[in-house]
Amino acid sequence: MKDTIRELINKIEALNNELRIEYDRLAKKYGFYLQKKKIIFLEEFRRRNRGFRFPSWKYLIPRSKYFIYALSMPFIYGMIFPTIILDIFLTVYQWVAFSLYKIPKVKRSDFIVYDRRFLDYLNFIQKINCLYCSYVNGVFAYAVEVGARTERYWCPIKAASKPKFTHSWYKDFADYGNPEEWNQKFSDEERAFMDAYGEKCFVK
Numbered sequence: 001m002k003d004t005i006r007e008l009i010n011k012i013e014a015l016n017n018e019l020r021i022e023y024d025r026l027a028k029k030y031g032f033y034l035q036k037k038k039i040i041f042l043e044e045f046r047r048r049n050r051g052f053r054f055p056s057w058k059y060l061i062p063r064s065k066y067f068i069y070a071l072s073m074p075f076i077y078g079m080i081f082p083t084i085i086l087d088i089f090l091t092v093y094q095w096v097a098f099s100l101y102k103i104p105k106v107k108r109s110d111f112i113v114y115d116r117r118f119l120d121y122l123n124f125i126q127k128i129n130c131l132y133c134s135y136v137n138g139v140f141a142y143a144v145e146v147g148a149r150t151e152r153y154w155c156p157i158k159a160a161s162k163p164k165f166t167h168s169w170y171k172d173f174a175d176y177g178n179p180e181e182w183n184q185k186f187s188d189e190e191r192a193f194m195d196a197y198g199e200k201c202f203v204k
Contacts, residue, residue: 032118039118052121059125079136087139094146103153104193106145112138152193156185 027033031045041049091108098105116122116130148167156173174181 039115041118041120046120049120053123054126056123056125059123077132080132083136083139086143090139090143090146098149101153103149106142106149108142111142111145157182 031042032039114134144167148169152169158173158176160176174185
């Protein structure tokens with residue numbers, strides 16, 4: 001069993017290395033590099049990218065779908081209020097509950113990422129829209145991870161049939177209808193979090 005797990009971990013590490021190499025290749029292709037969490041484009045690529053920028057003032061000119069856009073805006077941007085409330089409650093929840101259960105806390109900044117602001121081919125309005133999407137979708141992803149770790153602690157059981165979407169911890173859950181595996185998973189959450197983080201960071 002340990003040999004099989006080690007083989008799988010080695011395969012995952014190899015795939016992650018391939019993924020990093022591919023990201024490096026794309027960064028070189030599109031002329032940018034990362035410097036202290038800031039993305040820097042080479043001047044040649046910045047000039048090229050600016051040539052694709054759609055002027056902000058053109059967004060104010062009525063178009064064929066202008067009425068549809070105007071009608072939907074309050075509903076789209078109105079989601080900011082429940083999202084902020086969700087963000088606050090999630091953060092308070094995990095800092096209280098996860099501290100009590102000694103579950104590793106979710107790093108919020110891993111999910112709410114806004115690096116599109118460095119793209120010169122986006123105008124001001126587009127960057128505002130991207131900021132909004134990055135925040136809202138980031139909070140939703142953050143919520144999924146907080147919920148996933150909670151589920152891993154309390155009820156790590158797979159569904160009878162595979163759901164359309166599964167979170168990152170789902171693969172470690174006990175099979176539906178397997179009480180032996182369920183008892184092992186439920187009584188040994190320490191091992192799951194320890195294996196994921198490489199240290200003993202959790203005690204029930």
